[in-house]
Amino acid sequence: MQAIDHHAWTNHWRDRHPLEKLLPALSLLVLTLALPPLKIGPLALAGATLATVCGAGIPLKTALSVLAAPAAFLLAGVPFLAISLRFNDGFSLHFSPEGLQLALETSVRALAAVSCLSFLTLTTPLADWTPLLRRVGIPAGIVELILLVYRLIFVFAERALTGRQAQTARLGYSRLDRSVRSLGLLTGSLFQRSLEQARRLEIGLAARGYSGDLRVLQPEHVLSWPWLLWAMTLVGLVGLAGYWI
Amino acid sequence: MTAPLLALCGVDYTYPGGVMALHGLDLTVAKGRKLAILGANGSGKTTLLLHLNGTLQPTRGEILLSGQPVRYDRRFLTDWRRRVGLVMQEPEDQLFAATVGQDVSFGPLNLGLTIGEARERVAEALTALQINELADRATHTLSFGQKKRAAIAGILAMRPELLALDEPTAGLDAHGVAHLLDALQQLHAAGATLVFATHDVELAYAWADQVAIFHEGVVLRQGETAAVLADIEVMSRARLRPPLLLELAQLLREECGDEVWRPPRSREVLLAQLRERLQDDGNERCCG
Numbered sequence: 001m002q003a004i005d006h007h008a009w010t011n012h013w014r015d016r017h018p019l020e021k022l023l024p025a026l027s028l029l030v031l032t033l034a035l036p037p038l039k040i041g042p043l044a045l046a047g048a049t050l051a052t053v054c055g056a057g058i059p060l061k062t063a064l065s066v067l068a069a070p071a072a073f074l075l076a077g078v079p080f081l082a083i084s085l086r087f088n089d090g091f092s093l094h095f096s097p098e099g100l101q102l103a104l105e106t107s108v109r110a111l112a113a114v115s116c117l118s119f120l121t122l123t124t125p126l127a128d129w130t131p132l133l134r135r136v137g138i139p140a141g142i143v144e145l146i147l148l149v150y151r152l153i154f155v156f157a158e159r160a161l162t163g164r165q166a167q168t169a170r171l172g173y174s175r176l177d178r179s180v181r182s183l184g185l186l187t188g189s190l191f192q193r194s195l196e197q198a199r200r201l202e203i204g205l206a207a208r209g210y211s212g213d214l215r216v217l218q219p220e221h222v223l224s225w226p227w228l229l230w231a232m233t234l235v236g237l238v239g240l241a242g243y244w245i
Numbered sequence: 246m247t248a249p250l251l252a253l254c255g256v257d258y259t260y261p262g263g264v265m266a267l268h269g270l271d272l273t274v275a276k277g278r279k280l281a282i283l284g285a286n287g288s289g290k291t292t293l294l295l296h297l298n299g300t301l302q303p304t305r306g307e308i309l310l311s312g313q314p315v316r317y318d319r320r321f322l323t324d325w326r327r328r329v330g331l332v333m334q335e336p337e338d339q340l341f342a343a344t345v346g347q348d349v350s351f352g353p354l355n356l357g358l359t360i361g362e363a364r365e366r367v368a369e370a371l372t373a374l375q376i377n378e379l380a381d382r383a384t385h386t387l388s389f390g391q392k393k394r395a396a397i398a399g400i401l402a403m404r405p406e407l408l409a410l411d412e413p414t415a416g417l418d419a420h421g422v423a424h425l426l427d428a429l430q431q432l433h434a435a436g437a438t439l440v441f442a443t444h445d446v447e448l449a450y451a452w453a454d455q456v457a458i459f460h461e462g463v464v465l466r467q468g469e470t471a472a473v474l475a476d477i478e479v480m481s482r483a484r485l486r487p488p489l490l491l492e493l494a495q496l497l498r499e500e501c502g503d504e505v506w507r508p509p510r511s512r513e514v515l516l517a518q519l520r521e522r523l524q525d526d527g528n529e530r531c532c533g
Contacts, residue, residue, distance in 0.1 A: 006386075009382075125343070127342075127343030151341055197337070197338070203295070204338040205341065207298055207331040207333070208326070208351055208355060208400065208403065209352060215351070216348065217347055217360065219347075
């Protein structure tokens with residue numbers, strides 16, 4: 001998570017208008033869902049990964065490791081699609097050709113779709129999405145809440161990490177039963193501290209005139225139409241290729 | 246005589262649990278001064294600071310803002326907090342937005358400024374603290390010192406007349422302290438009144454032109470820095486030790502029987518004085 005966040009804030013395309021990334025990525029996603037997966041899938045996967053690595057300058061290793069988690073889920077789940085259960089005489093498990101085909105198609109499609117989304121998460125920090133979220137009609141309160149939670153995740157992640165380190169230093173995780181106990185204590189203290197933190201944050205915000213809404217300046221990005229047009233053309237070409245091959 | 250910017254007269258404060266944090270506290274903040282509120286750890290300095298911007302309301306006593314008794318309705322509080330900015334000790338208690346620039350813009354937007362004006366205020370505040378390059382950085386990636394400056398910038402962007410800081414140098418290294426004090430010095434030169442709560446006697450001595458010694462809910466003595474810090478009785482009652490520079494200067498004065506030793510305010514001045522002294526004396530051995 002830390003790595004994703006780090007790259008989202010520092011990649012080459014960080015300052016591009018979020019729409020310039022969102023529209024091509026979503027279009028590619030729609031194509032992978034609509035077209036025959038075995039044709040468009042590899043193309044979309046390659047295209048999205050290429051854009052992430054060569055375009056936005058994110059290390060290939062990071063891009064792949066982001067794909068690794070969903071790939072693992074796929075690996076765990078998909079084999080069952082290839083297996084069918086029969087109850088003719090007794091009951092038996094069979095690999096069916098259709099099942100195998102289905103499993104393959106599902107994995108390719110899912111992986112390609114995930115690569116489109118991971119392109120977005122790796123190139124655009126959460127804060128940049130807020131103007132778009134507001135524009136599509138999500139209430140200000142919800143958007144503020146999203147941003148606040150985003151910020152506090154890091155505060156508490158750090159607390160949890162240092163808390164764990166402190167417990168480890170006093171051998172809190174040296175045995176299974178101690179580990180369970182330490183983890184419980186840590187969790188409890190984190191709840192308590194988050195309440196305290198919330199109260200102090202409210203004082204801090206009140207000092208700056210907080211009166212119910214967390215309004216801040218929105219990031220300003222200029223939409224480059226030529227860039228968007230190019231990106232959409234490329235996505236279109238990928239789509240055509242996937243259709244004709 | 247014009248009324249002081251902020252005055253606390255006979256203020257009592259009892260926490261809901263019944264713990265009495267302030268009793269009969271008097272404090273005056275004159276315009277354009279640098280006031281240090283000195284107290285040992287746990288003496289209730291933070292509680293006192295929270296009264297300066299109306300976060301806490303005294304259970305008894307009076308607070309005057311420019312000679313006017315304060316009120317605790319929303320209108321008055323808004324104006325009060327625009328004029329008195331409070332920087333908390335933990336920057337984490339103030340920073341809530343995703344980027345530094347966004348966080349700093351929070352105060353100005355709450356003042357009802359336009360987007361353009363808010364943008365200007367943000368740039369101005371970041372420049373004052375010399376952290377322009379952090380504007381688009383994610384808040385959670387900052388170092389502690391950077392967070393601290395970002396938190397101050399968030400208050401500064403509201404252009405307060407009085408800037409109150411809780412333990413501003415706590416947790417900073419020597420470079421961070423120097424950097425911060427430099428920025429604060431420039432603010433002061435530009436006309437800001439500064440109040441800071443600290444347990445650091447050396448800092449108060451080097452920096453404040455007025456000191457209030459705070460102990461067990463009361464201000465024992467408020468006055469000019471050198472005079473108050475040299476008051477051994479008050480200092481020891483508050484469990485504080487006079488600054489080393491002051492003690493050293495007193496010792497030298499006694500040893501040398503010299504009337505003109507002016508207590509140096511910084512180690513640079515002390516070193517220069519000593520050097521001058523040693524050269525003057527040559528072989529005479531005065532302070533050996």
